[in-house]
Amino acid sequence: MLRRPFIALLTVTALATAVAGCGNDGSAAGSSTDKIKVGVIPIVDVAPIYLGDARGFFAKRNIELTMEQAQGGAAIVPAVISGQYQFGLSNVVSLMLAESRNVPIRMVANGNNATGDPEKDFGMIVVKDPAIRSPKDLVGRTIAANTLLNITDTAVKEIIRKDGGDPTKVKFAEIGFPDMAAALDGDRVQAIFVVEPFLAAAQAKGWRTIGALADVDPNLCVSTYFTSQQVIQTNPDLVSRFTAAMRESLAYAQANPDAVRQIVTTYTSIKEDVAGKMTLPQYRPEIDRASVDKLNKLMVTDGLLVAPVDLDNLLP
Numbered sequence: 001m002l003r004r005p006f007i008a009l010l011t012v013t014a015l016a017t018a019v020a021g022c023g024n025d026g027s028a029a030g031s032s033t034d035k036i037k038v039g040v041i042p043i044v045d046v047a048p049i050y051l052g053d054a055r056g057f058f059a060k061r062n063i064e065l066t067m068e069q070a071q072g073g074a075a076i077v078p079a080v081i082s083g084q085y086q087f088g089l090s091n092v093v094s095l096m097l098a099e100s101r102n103v104p105i106r107m108v109a110n111g112n113n114a115t116g117d118p119e120k121d122f123g124m125i126v127v128k129d130p131a132i133r134s135p136k137d138l139v140g141r142t143i144a145a146n147t148l149l150n151i152t153d154t155a156v157k158e159i160i161r162k163d164g165g166d167p168t169k170v171k172f173a174e175i176g177f178p179d180m181a182a183a184l185d186g187d188r189v190q191a192i193f194v195v196e197p198f199l200a201a202a203q204a205k206g207w208r209t210i211g212a213l214a215d216v217d218p219n220l221c222v223s224t225y226f227t228s229q230q231v232i233q234t235n236p237d238l239v240s241r242f243t244a245a246m247r248e249s250l251a252y253a254q255a256n257p258d259a260v261r262q263i264v265t266t267y268t269s270i271k272e273d274v275a276g277k278m279t280l281p282q283y284r285p286e287i288d289r290a291s292v293d294k295l296n297k298l299m300v301t302d303g304l305l306v307a308p309v310d311l312d313n314l315l316p
Helices: 044-055 073-082 092-100 151-162 177-185 198-203 229-234 236-255 257-267 289-301
Strands: 034-040 063-069 087-091 105-113 123-127 142-145 171-174 191-195 208-212 221-228
Touching: 034 044, 034 073, 034 236, 044 063, 044 087, 044 105, 044 221, 044 236, 044 257, 063 236, 073 087, 073 092, 073 105, 073 221, 087 092, 092 105, 092 151, 092 221, 092 289, 105 229, 105 236, 123 151, 123 198, 142 151, 142 177, 151 171, 151 191, 151 208, 151 289, 177 191, 177 198, 191 198, 221 229, 221 236, 221 289, 229 236, 236 257
Parallel strands: 034 063, 034 087, 142 171, 142 191
Antiparallel strands: 087 221, 105 221, 123 191, 123 208
């Protein structure tokens, strides 16, 4: 499997630089506003935070957001540690890898979850070759992942394993979500693991899906928001207010799917007709610990971890 060195995380130390842009006392009752940056990925996972910002859920808690887009969660982790971002979204596998290397972070709010339906999920394996009929047929082939050493690797390997294939004989190529369709169309890869809104666009081409995040766990916790231990120590009230705003945002997104579809068109290049066909994830207010623990153990099985990380150090 092709792997990019995880240097960014390995070189991060507990002596992170001071976090910039926070208010003096972090109190929602005061007059000051905390201006913060949040690292996000331009996919459907982050619709709730954009919705919450638009609905004023953060403003009423004296938080002014600036969203900074990145290719994947693994790149967001060091940016949060350095203080470039005060909060970020990352897939839970990247966060557990960071925890295993003693990177000083902690999850503060849920991001999103699988739909519970393997036949209709927001993150799926897509193929165009009719000879590839099931996940085990991917053995010996190359699959596109947005970043390496993240939840894509772990999920795809488990999907193949459950189908009776050998996941150690699958290769991964790092390709950003917006470029995956072109890679598959040009036969540079034989499959792509893609999430909404790019999944709907791929399916519109007539390509097929052969595996989903829900195959790993029906309620799979895919991503969470996190911050650095330094932010927690220096401004715990900000963390509390951010978490409360995210919970309200998640609940709103879960109850208003049409609003999710509309807001996605504002921070991605996806058009309304494609957004209308998207399969949306679950936006649960709470982190599903059981599914995080399942991924924790799968990472040991796949050799990403020597032993499971202590989730008490990472989960809120």
